[in-house]
Each structure stands twice: as structure tokens, then as C-alpha cells.
Amino acid sequence: MLAITADAEGRAVRDRRPVPVGLVAALLALLALFGARLAHAEDGYELWLRYHALPAAQAATYRDHASQLLAGDATPTQQAIRQELLRGLGGLLGKAPPLEDTVTRDGAIVVGTPASSPLVARLKLDTAGLGHDGYLIRSVVIDGHPGTVIAGQDDVGVLYGVFHFLRLLQTEQPIAQLDLRQSTRMKLRLLDHWDNLDGHVERGYAGASIWDWQKLPDWLDPRYTDYARTNASIGINGTVLNNVNAQPAILTPLYLDKVKALAGVFRPYGIRVYLSVRFSAPIEVGGLKTADPLDPQVRRWWRDKADEIYRLIPDFGGFLVKANSEGQPGPQDYGRSHADGANMLADALAPHGGIVMWRAFVYSQTNVDDRAKQAYAEFKPLDGAFRDNVLLQVKNGPIDFQPREPFNPLFGAMPRTPLMMEFQVTKEYLGFATHLVYLGPLFEETLAADTMARGKGSTVAKVVDGELDGHALTGMAGVANIGADRDWCGSDFDQANWYAYGRLAWDPTLSSRAIAEEWTRMTFGNDEAFVKPVVDMMMLSREAVVDYMTPLGLHHLMGHGHHYGPEPWDASGPRADWTPVYYHRADKQGIGFDRSSTGSNAVAQYAPPVAAQFDDVRRVPDAYLLWFHHLPWTYRMRSGHTLWDELVTHYTRGVDDVKKMRETWGRLDGHIDAERYRKAAVFLAIQQKEAQWWRDASIAYFQSLNGLPLPAGYPAPEHPLAYYQALRFPYVPGHGP
Structure with missing residues (x-):
């Protein structure tokens, strides 16, 4: 063996002295160990599309059902389908099946539509009722050979079916006798990016924006394709690119040239691009003196702008609008209604098939009434006044993405207007990226809530999927x-919230526990000793964060502006409804916001059975007690405890539940990379520390008001109240300047 040394002048020379055999062996062993570590190192980039080799026996069984692949490549979407199957089957089974044109053996996989595949057409499958996005996966016999067909009416449906089939393999499900048929009532399943053109992401905790506007349209980062693949795998079919x-x-x-470039990357995966637009754009980039939606010049400007966009991007989706909310301009600046503003934009987009998503998140500091009532008060009178291509985008609750809120009373209250659900996948109010909070139960809880608007069973899910009102x-x-972090979301467990959102957008009736198990198996593997405790931990996590942040219906208790950590004492905001004291209304006598019929009467915005x-x-459920009622600290709860003791118990x-989660994870070392x-x-250690902070700071503050002792056996806060009040966090991520 030769070694390399240096001569007196620093030139590399060959050293022909023999290297000891023992040293060679040690070096080889070290290299092998290092190589093995590299081979198994994971950084979360693959998300749930982690096509790692299955156990040998399972892979062998699946290979019997994947002996050859018949998949066309005549369109970009068909090429994406073929590439995904080759990637997935090759990774999971150790070797991808050969691509062929005819079925020659048992176990063929045939994919396509009746129009694109003669084989699929011959099978005379019922694809007509699947719609654009639907698919079926069926075990069939072709020319005497048993095989599997993945078919749809359109290529995009086939793509979704392929991801479903690969999901079955990833989670080690049987595939010998398949008869699956999937379609969705949810026409638009979108991600809204709160990304700014300077790369900052508002309320983003996974680094900078993934859209590199400076390098677009010329440089198309391969990450954009992986983003599209990932979204298509859970049925997401649209993305709003900007804040x-x-x-x-x-x-x-x-910038429209840059948007066009992204649209070209996403198109094969069935994803349309949408843009958030500023209502005053005709003034700021159009040179007009007004943005009045009834002004003919303004209307013409928007029509011309829509024509310009569709010349560049024929399948452009439409506009998302935040207007007359938190200082944003809107039609009310000109004495016009939300319907006037939305309809003007809808008329500009209608000739091209575009839609307007008009956000119902509105509130005004000049309105002295309960902030929770303002969206209903502004939009309920406009029911039926919007164009057919307008969706009213409504947050899940009446305040703002809190750890728990009752469902927004607009759901079920506007039968003549289609309402679009808006969830927050990013954890603005739930501990950012370092707290493990699986949001599947929050999404499921909201969707399953019964509005009683048309009688029992009028769930929020039936409102947003169109079933209730047609x-x-x-x-x-x-x-x-999503951000530029290598793991996309700031933590591996935050990926589960992206996944759960997409799966529930496709089918709002799915179980959040089943989704958690599916995600865990795809993301980490199928080790039963790992899967069950992790799923249990995930399902515990949302209730844990409600308890240590906002128990019993409390809400909006976080730090001002940055929304990091507890500040229930804060009354310093520029407007009352940005301060925690506005919401908890605690004093020496009691706590809670009275929204009952003797208070703000927000209950009246719900259907009579729910209002009652x-x-x-x-x-009223304990979970919403202090949302709707102001009660004395000594109020006797169903548990028999006083309200004060019950609050301390929940905090x-x-x-304690975070401690349990951390202990569970501690027993799982060695089960994954x-x-x-x-x-x-x-991250769980950080969460435990910050959960304790939330508990202690909140108890210290409320105890300073009521002067009551803690229940027996419960420890006092670690520090005096002044310590918590003195904490400052000027550079919290996701907040902006």
C-alpha cells in the first residue's frame, strides 16, 4: 500500500514504506462504520415519501404483484406517474419492475385512463363517475394474468391513485385483492403560503421562503418539484404563493414571469398557482387614483390584469384577498361592501375560469363589540350577494387559530354562499416548531362539529364540502x-400536520388517529414497538398544549406581537383586542369572557340548539366554559373542584402530559435513525421547559389577582410573577420587523 507524504518544499510525494496491516484494517473498519452511518443518516427531507427498502420477505411478496409496469409517458403528468412508480417501487422493493407494453406474466401493474391506455379501456372500468381527481385501484385479470390496475378519468386522478398504491406498500398493507375507489367533494385543496417577496415567512418557523424569487424564472430549484410531488401525494391541488x-x-x-415558471413545475402534478392580491394594487402598480370597486377604470384595470396573467398562465387558479382587516385596504374604504369588492375581482376572472377566495377574517378596532362577533356581523347580511366564482374563506374559529376554539358561527349561517375552511398548519399559537402538537385532532374536532343549521348532522364538514347546501x-x-429548512417544516413531527391537513382536505371524515398511524409508518417505518407509542403520544399532544396554554376555554393569552410564550397580564397593545386582558377579563372576583345572552350575546350567532x-x-362543555362565561373563581365545576382548582389542575x-411524551420518546431510542x-x-426537552413556563407564569398572574391558595399537592410557580413579566423576546422567528 502506498502513502502520501510531503517533501521539504511541501510537494506531495509517494511514501513507499509499508503501512501496518493492523492500521489498514482499522482504517477500513472506520470507513465502513462512517459509510454505514452516512447511509442511514436522515434529515427529514424525504418527508413521508420515504421509499426505503421494506423487509426482505415483505418485498418479495410485493414483487410477485409488481412483475412488470405498463405506464404511458405521452404527457408531463404521465411522465410524473411513471417516474414516481419507478422511484417508489425501486426503493421499496429493491428493484423497479421492467417497463413493458403488453401483459406477459402474472403481477403486472397497469396505469392510465380509458383514453390513454388501450388496456384500461378494454377493462371497461367505471371511471366516469370519479371526476377529475378520482381514481380506482383494482385487482383484475388481463389476458389470463392476474394484475393490478390503477385508473382514473384524468391523468391527475391516476397520479393520486399511484400515490395511494405506494402508500399501501409503505405501510405494508395487503395488495392481493384490491377494490378501492376514491373521489373527493372538495374541489379546491390549497396551501396558503404567508411568504413575502424578500424571503421572510410571516408566522413561519422553518426558515426562509422556499421561493427564491431572485433566481426565478431561470433557476428552477429541484426542491420545487419535490414540493409538488409531496402535495400531490396527499391530494393538494393548489398553492397560494404569497402572503x-x-x-x-x-x-x-x-414577478408574473417568475410565477409562470413555478406554475410550469407544478402543472404535471395537478397543482394550480394562485396569488394573494392587494386591493389597492390599481393605485400602487396601476397608477390610478382610486381602487373603488365600482369605478369603471378600476374594473377595467383588473380585467386587463387578469387577461395578462392568463396569457402567461392559462390554468392560473385565481386570487386570495385579505381586505379591510388589520389595516389592509379594501372596498369599505370607498363605502362599498365586501361583496362589491369580491364581485369586481370575480368578474375579471370569470371569463378564464378563475375564482376569488375572499377572507372573512375581519375586525375593526373602532367596533367596541365583541371581536368574536364581527365576521358574522359583516358577512351574514351578504349571504347570496356574491358571484358564483367567489368562495368565502372562513377561519375554523371566530378569533384566530387558538389552541381550541368553538367552530366559527358563519359555518351553517350562509346557505347561499359557499364557505371555504381555513386552517392554520403553521403553529403560530402552539409553540412554533419545537412543541410537538399534532393538529389532526384539532382539524377533526372542527370538521365534526355539528352546526345544527339544518337539523342534527349539519356538520362543518358538510358545509365546506357542499353537501349541506348543494x-x-x-x-x-x-x-x-413550509420553509427552507432541510426538513421542510422545522421539525419532523410538524410534517405530520401538513400531511393530516392534506388527507382531511381530500376526505374530511377521516380519523385523525388513522392518519397519524399512516404518517408514522410512512415517515419512520413499520416497527410496531415504535408505531403505537408514537401515535398515542401524537394523539395526546394537542390536548396537552390546550391544558398548559389555554385551559377551559381561555384564549389569546400569548405574548404580544410575536405570540411566543405567556403574557396573560399584557394590556399594552395599540388596540384592546390585541391584548390578553381583553379576552380573559380576570379580576379578583372571577375570569372569562361573557358571551352568553346576558353578555355580548355571541351565542346568538349559532343555530338555536347550539346557542342554547x-x-x-x-x-356548555368544559372545553368552552370560559369562552362563553365569566365565572367566579369559586364556581363549582362538574368535577367537584372549584374553577380555580380546576384551572391549576389543567395547567x-x-x-405532566409533556413529561409523559418525553418519557415515551426516551424509551424509543434505537428504533429509528x-x-x-x-x-x-x-425539542421535547424544550417543550417541557416551555410548558412549565406557561403553567407557572399563568398561575402566578391569576393568583396575583384572586389571592387564592393552590390546591393541596400542587407546586407553586418556580419564580415570582415579576420574573415572568420581565422576559423579553425581540427577535422571535416568524414575526417580522
Whole structure:
């Protein structure tokens, strides 16, 4: 063996002295160990599309059902289908099946539509009722050979079916006798990116924006394709590229060329692009003196702008608008209604098939009434006043993405207007990226809530999927938690919230526990000793965060502006409804916001049976008690405890549940790769520390008001109240300047 040394002048020379055999062996062993570590190191980039080799026996069984692949490549979507199958089957089974044109052996996989595949056409499958996005996966016999067909009416449906088939393999499900048929009532399944043109992501906790506007349209980062693949795998079919607090420059030719480039990457995966637009753009980039929606010049400007966009992007989706909310301009600046503003934009988009998503998140500091009532008060009178291509985008609750809220009373209250659900996937109010909070139960809880608007069973899900009132235009939006971090979301467990959102947007009746198990198996593997405790931990996590942050219906108790950590004492905001004291209304006598019929009467915005339940302190669920009622600290709860003791119990239980989650994770070392394991372990330690902070700061503040002792056996806060009040966090991520 030769070694390399250096001569007196620093030149490399060959050293022909023999290297000891023992040293060679040690070096080889070290290299092998290092190589093995590299081979197994994971950074979360693959998300749930982690096509790692299955156990040998399982892979062998699946290979019997994947002996050859018949998949066309005549269109970009068909090429994407073929590439995904080759990637997935090759990774999971160790070797991809050969591509062929005819079925020659048992176990063929045939994919396509009746129009694209003669074989699929011969099978005379019922694809007509599947719609654009639907698919079927069926075990069939072709020319005497048993095989599997993945078919749809359109290529995009076939793509979704392929991802479903690969999901079956990833989770080690039987595939010998398949007869699956899937379609969705949710026409639009969108991610809303709160990304700014300077790369900052508002309320983003996974680094900078993944859209590199400076390098677009010329450089198309391969990550854009992986983003499209990932979204298509869970049925997401649209993306709003920019922040709802929109910058008008997005509508200039410079940026529209960049949007066109992204649209070209996403198109094969069935994903349309949408833009958030600033209502005053005709003034700021159009040179007009007004943005009045009834002004003919303004209307013409928007029509011309829509024509310009569709010349560049024929399948452009439409506009998302935040207007007359939190200082954003809107039609009310000109004495016009939300319907006037939305309809003007709808008329500009209608000739091209575009839609307007008009956000119902509105509130005004000049309105002295309960903020929770304002959206209903502004939009309920406009029911039926919107164009057919307008969706009213409504947040899941009446305040703002809190750890728990009752469902928004607009759901079920506007039968003549299609309402689009808006969830927040990013954890603005739930501990950012370091707290493990699986949001599947939050999404499921909201969708399953019964509005009683047309009688029992009038669930929120039936409102947003159009079933309740017969709407064809339906949709769901999720505020994205995606950034430039290698793991996309800031933590591996935050990926589960992206996944759960997409799966529930496709089918709002799915179980959040089943989704959690599916995600865990796809993301980490099928080790039963790992899967069950992790799923249990995930299902515990949302209730834990409600307990240590906002128990019993409390809400909006976080730090001002940055929304990091507890500040229930804060009364310093520029407007009352940005301060925690506005919401908890605690004093020496009691706590809670009285929204009953003797208070703000927000209960009246719900259907009578729901209103009656929320109005009655004896019938309202404990989870919403202080949302709807102001009660004395000594109020006797159903548990037999006083309200004060019950609050302390919940705060403490939240911390204890995080400890349990951390202990569970501590027992799982060695079941997955060391890198992802360690990261989650460190984050759980952060969460436990911050849960304790939430508990102690909140108890210290409320105890300073009521002067009551803690229940027996419950420890006092670690520090005096002044310590918590002195904490400052000027550079919290996701907040902006």
C-alpha cells in the first residue's frame, strides 16, 4: 500500500514504506462504520415519501404483484406517474419492475385512463363517475394474468391513485385483492403560503421562503418539484404563493414571469398557482387614483390584469384577498361592501375560469363589540350577494387559530354562499416548531362539529364540502408551515400536520388517529414497538398544549406581537383586542369572557340548539366554559373542584402530559435513525421547559389577582410573577420587523 507524504518544499510525494496491516484494517473498519452511518443518516427531507427498502420477505411478496409496469409517458403528468412508480417501487422493493407494453406474466401493474391506455379501456372500468381527481385501484385479470390496475378519468386522478398504491406498500398493507375507489367533494385543496417577496415567512418557523424569487424564472430549484410531488401525494391541488398581507409587486410583469415558471413545475402534478392580491394594487402598480370597486377604470384595470396573467398562465387558479382587516385596504374604504369588492375581482376572472377566495377574517378596532362577533356581523347580511366564482374563506374559529376554539358561527349561517375552511398548519399559537402538537385532532374536532343549521348532522364538514347546501364550488385552505429548512417544516413531527391537513382536505371524515398511524409508518417505518407509542403520544399532544396554554376555554393569552410564550397580564397593545386582558377579563372576583345572552350575546350567532347549549353554564362543555362565561373563581365545576382548582389542575396536567411524551420518546431510542431521534428528543426537552413556563407564569398572574391558595399537592410557580413579566423576546422567528 502506498502513502502520501510531503517533501521539504511541501510537494506531495509517494511514501513507499509499508503501512501496518493492523492500521489498514482499522482504517477500513472506520470507513465502513462512517459509510454505514452516512447511509442511514436522515434529515427529514424525504418527508413521508420515504421509499426505503421494506423487509426482505415483505418485498418479495410485493414483487410477485409488481412483475412488470405498463405506464404511458405521452404527457408531463404521465411522465410524473411513471417516474414516481419507478422511484417508489425501486426503493421499496429493491428493484423497479421492467417497463413493458403488453401483459406477459402474472403481477403486472397497469396505469392510465380509458383514453390513454388501450388496456384500461378494454377493462371497461367505471371511471366516469370519479371526476377529475378520482381514481380506482383494482385487482383484475388481463389476458389470463392476474394484475393490478390503477385508473382514473384524468391523468391527475391516476397520479393520486399511484400515490395511494405506494402508500399501501409503505405501510405494508395487503395488495392481493384490491377494490378501492376514491373521489373527493372538495374541489379546491390549497396551501396558503404567508411568504413575502424578500424571503421572510410571516408566522413561519422553518426558515426562509422556499421561493427564491431572485433566481426565478431561470433557476428552477429541484426542491420545487419535490414540493409538488409531496402535495400531490396527499391530494393538494393548489398553492397560494404569497402572503395574504400582499405586496402589489407580485402583479408586475417581473414577478408574473417568475410565477409562470413555478406554475410550469407544478402543472404535471395537478397543482394550480394562485396569488394573494392587494386591493389597492390599481393605485400602487396601476397608477390610478382610486381602487373603488365600482369605478369603471378600476374594473377595467383588473380585467386587463387578469387577461395578462392568463396569457402567461392559462390554468392560473385565481386570487386570495385579505381586505379591510388589520389595516389592509379594501372596498369599505370607498363605502362599498365586501361583496362589491369580491364581485369586481370575480368578474375579471370569470371569463378564464378563475375564482376569488375572499377572507372573512375581519375586525375593526373602532367596533367596541365583541371581536368574536364581527365576521358574522359583516358577512351574514351578504349571504347570496356574491358571484358564483367567489368562495368565502372562513377561519375554523371566530378569533384566530387558538389552541381550541368553538367552530366559527358563519359555518351553517350562509346557505347561499359557499364557505371555504381555513386552517392554520403553521403553529403560530402552539409553540412554533419545537412543541410537538399534532393538529389532526384539532382539524377533526372542527370538521365534526355539528352546526345544527339544518337539523342534527349539519356538520362543518358538510358545509365546506357542499353537501349541506348543494354547492359545487368547495374548498379548504391550510396556512402552510413550509420553509427552507432541510426538513421542510422545522421539525419532523410538524410534517405530520401538513400531511393530516392534506388527507382531511381530500376526505374530511377521516380519523385523525388513522392518519397519524399512516404518517408514522410512512415517515419512520413499520416497527410496531415504535408505531403505537408514537401515535398515542401524537394523539395526546394537542390536548396537552390546550391544558398548559389555554385551559377551559381561555384564549389569546400569548405574548404580544410575536405570540411566543405567556403574557396573560399584557394590556399594552395599540388596540384592546390585541391584548390578553381583553379576552380573559380576570379580576379578583372571577375570569372569562361573557358571551352568553346576558353578555355580548355571541351565542346568538349559532343555530338555536347550539346557542342554547353554549348559553347554559350547566350544559356548555368544559372545553368552552370560559369562552362563553365569566365565572367566579369559586364556581363549582362538574368535577367537584372549584374553577380555580380546576384551572391549576389543567395547567399542571398539560406539563405532566409533556413529561409523559418525553418519557415515551426516551424509551424509543434505537428504533429509528439517530439523527431524527435526537432532534425530537431535544425539542421535547424544550417543550417541557416551555410548558412549565406557561403553567407557572399563568398561575402566578391569576393568583396575583384572586389571592387564592393552590390546591393541596400542587407546586407553586418556580419564580415570582415579576420574573415572568420581565422576559423579553425581540427577535422571535416568524414575526417580522
